[in-house]
Amino acid sequence: MILGKVVGNTWATRKEDGLNGLKFLIVQPININGKRDEAKSIIAVDRIGAGVNDIVLITQGSPASIIGERKVPIDAVIIGIIDEKVESGE
Numbered sequence: 001m002i003l004g005k006v007v008g009n010t011w012a013t014r015k016e017d018g019l020n021g022l023k024f025l026i027v028q029p030i031n032i033n034g035k036r037d038e039a040k041s042i043i044a045v046d047r048i049g050a051g052v053n054d055i056v057l058i059t060q061g062s063p064a065s066i067i068g069e070r071k072v073p074i075d076a077v078i079i080g081i082i083d084e085k086v087e088s089g090e
Contacts (some may be wrong), residue, residue: 002058003082004029005036006050010043018072025050025078027058044076055082 004027012070021047028036034055035065042058050056057080064077 001017043068044078046078050078086089
């Protein structure tokens with residue numbers, strides 16, 4: 001899984017039929033300290049209502065391509081919105 005910050009939206013007027021109705025967000029990976037890797041952006045499908053500036057959890061690969069009972073041609077999906085980061089006391 002990848003931790004990332006949503007930095008924008010993107011739209012595609014023409015796409016595979018299986019992608020119709022899906023929302024696409026631009027996410028930049030971040031490290032545990034919140035530093036973004038601006039050189040690497042990910043386009044991720046959002047099904048949980050994330051928005052710009054949200055910190056999100058992304059999964060990629062085969063698990064990301066299964067939405068409900070159908071398989072769609074995607075490689076990244078947002079699976080969580082991070083509410084708070086808790087530091088360990090070590």
